[in-house]
Amino acid sequence: MPDSKSDVLQGTLDLMILKTLESMGALHGYGIARRIEQVSSDTLSLNQGTIYPALLRLEQRKWIKAEWGTSDTGRRAKFYSLTRIGRKQIAAEEENWSRIVETMARFLSPSN
């Protein structure tokens, strides 16, 4: 199983989900997946299914919570929203991510 690749992706995906929920409010899994695709302008090739284990992990950490509800089109769906812990966590995750980007940038810069 290609664990090493998804590990990096997982952290990324977690933050994407948190940011999506922060800006959009409560949203179902399909909505989150579509939103990520749209924001990344389809540059990221993402199997939509992979967000579910990520959603579960965030839910287990009590960063997000889930509730069954009805979509705009009247379909039953599970809606995810941020919890208080989750809101606080976003800042920490953002900082963490910026540090990684900064570090990566240093490796990638031509002067190195």
Place this chain on the structure above:
Amino acid sequence: MDWFRELLSRCTAVLRRGRLDDDLEHEVESHIELAIEENMGRGMTRAQARTAALRVFGGVTQVKESYRAQRGVPFVISFGRDLRYAVRRLRSSPAFTTVAIVTLALGIGANTAIFTLVEGFLLRSLPVSDPARLYRIGDRNTCCYYDNFESPDGDFDMFSYELFQRLRQAAPEFEQLAAVQAGGGGYSVQYASAAPRPLRYEFVSGNYFSTLGVGAYLGRPLGESDDHPGAPPVLVLSYAAWETEFGRDPAIVGATVYVQRHPFTVAGVAPPGFFGDRIASIPPDFWMPLSAEIEIEGQNAAVTQKTTAWLYALGRLRPGTEIPVLEGKLSAVVRQWMLQWPAFTAHGGSKTIPRQHVVLARAGGGIQKLQQQSGANLRMLMILSCVVLLIACANIASLLLARSTAQRTDVAVRMALGAARFTIIRQIMTESLLLSVAGGLAGLGVAWFGAHAILTLAYPEAHHMPLKADPSWPVLGFAFLVSLLTGVVFSTAPAWASSHAQPAEALRGTNTASRDRSSLPQRMLVILQLAMSVILLSSTFLLTRSLMNLEHQNFGIETTRRYTFDVDLQGAGYSFDRVPSLYRQVEERLGALPGITNVSFARYIPLGGNQWGTCVSLQGQSEQGPEDKCFSDWDRVSAQFLDSLSVPIVRGRGFTARDNDSSLPVAVVNQAFVRKFFPGQDPIGKHFGREGAKYSSTYEIVGVFADFVLTDPRAEPRSLFLLPSTQRFTGYREPESDAAEKSSMFLNSVILKVVGSSPDVEMPVRKALAEIDPSLPIFRFVSYDSVVAGNFNQERLIARLTSAFGFLSLILASVGLYGVMSYIVARRTSEIGIRMAIGASRALIVRMVVRGALVQLCLGLALGVPASLFMGRLMTSLLFHVRGSDPRALAGAAAVLGVCAAVAALVPALRAASLDPVRALRTE
């Protein structure tokens, strides 16, 4: 915190697995539907929209799988999966599973049963407070009354009441020191309008209950104030007796009961679980203070005799007492006390007083009487049951090895498909653990049943026996640990071996061999099993032989077609002068019944488990000192006694009706008595007496009868003299001697001789006796053969158990050998094919296979014979007229094992020889 929240949520998710799976199902469904909706909005057909949605979603199954992995606890999940897999695999090979579980159950069950008894007997403490501080003055089991030095080496363990009081005063190191009766017996007890019943009593000092720290369940325990002459007689019932004999009647406390017709007040009922000061097969039903003995026994009471030893001393030591110092001090008290009594000082006795001493022994486990009697047997059973367990383990190991070999291809395929080595090992271990847990549980069943059966068989007359056959928690833990260890230890090697199989090789089908080494561990296990079977089989031979020697020795009495029963004359209120006429009446009435040819009375019947001894003084001889060997057994019997057991008179005459109070006192003696006291002389007409030299002309010897065994079937018959039931010596001047003579007139055992087979003698006899005296209680109506057999209950039990163990080991070893030989033949199929193709005869093939088995048998014997000799040495004390190194036992064991091994090897050998060479060659 995050990891903790995650773990918590994972754990709860394991429990709600089903519901969460549904939830996920719905969520994925709704996701796809939402995607289809959007796609259709872009103008796709429903089919196209669905395909596109699924493509973008990715593999639905993979997502669910990784979702589940995120959700649950991986270890638990995989363990559950392994377990289900193991159950499936075990169920697919029921023969293997059954054999393995039964083997384990027998091995573990036998051990747990024996260990349960060992714990109950040897390791458990009395149910009293702080048993660790209980000590007994004395470490032997002298019983029941003694008037002299107690052992040649001077170890003194039983005391007179007078000496006990001396010891109590001299030893403030004991917080409290209590006296308990060494023997004890049955008294008839009557309550309200119910018929009198025989109950077991024990006389104890007044501080008995407070010394042990035991209170009362109802009423009060005995106290110091109950134990002085003239105190109102009281008794305390045991809880078990209160429950079974008096139906838990609370009104009995404070009520009057009649013990041997003397009124006693029931002071209280002892707490449940308290069974007294020792583990006995028939514990006391009630306790009475020592002073109450006077009430019942009158002038014959032991408590009033200054030098009659009949009490054990049991006390609670103060912390920090130096045992050797106290022993020295108490020994000095004993010696000092002896110096003032002629019984000890006279006739050279003073010389032996300096040797006299006492030994302090821990008594937290009670007075170790039964333990000393049964301990050696139990220890041997423990060794034998361990051997059975080892054999069972070896069988399990070789079963698992064979199974792992058979599954090599299966494992190889799974490894080729990508299964991790760790997973394979984990699965094999899970399977073994499951097997051992199942075997362990079944073993507990075997243990429970076994321990109960052993107890019932070992103590058939037990009544309220304080020993529980239910395994305790430590024992259960022990059994569980043993079964787990068996599983883990014996599955590790096969698991390791099969996980290191080379998939390619296994798949190529190189499952054939000629002289490979892969069966080496199995062959070694079989050799081990064979060796241990030799031990068990030779032990079986030895113990069975010993039992046969014991049971079929010449006891000197005829026991077939004899019956015996007991009556309680004193309990029925007879006085000593009234009994002779009762004897005559009973003999006449029962003798007239059809089928009964002979009726006799005896104080103690041969092999009935009781005896009476005295120091004999011969006429014209000076007073006997303690160094002189004057001891002889004696018994009082009616005239028909010798006839009723077909004991021949070898010289002179037996008793007749003319030997009565008005004629000269006579006695008949056995040949051992003549050898001991009148070597080389004619004993007829010689005189001897009891109770000292001044009475040495009391009895005239009128006859000599052939030796028979009175009590100890393992020893040579001892000297014995018989006195007639119709004659009482009235010349004793000392009141206690006279009282003892009077009490010896009560003959409580009756022997009946019948013709042919009269199956129902009991009813007519009971009816006839009721006509003579309806209030005369009758106990224990049994055939004489069963009385004799009762002497060998433990030996029989040990021999039977060992036989069962031996049989078990024989089967296990044979199965093991058969398994290995079949396996080797299967592995060598193509080799055998080649041999036959180039001209080997079938006989040659059979010889080749059988030779392999014989080599293992010989190696097994080579190991087993020395081990058996060692075991035989350990058993020497349990054997009767057979040596531990009896070559017949070894030869027998080897022969039985050889036959079984030959059969076990011959079957696969014949199978090999019947192979069709062409087909054998084609075998992969």
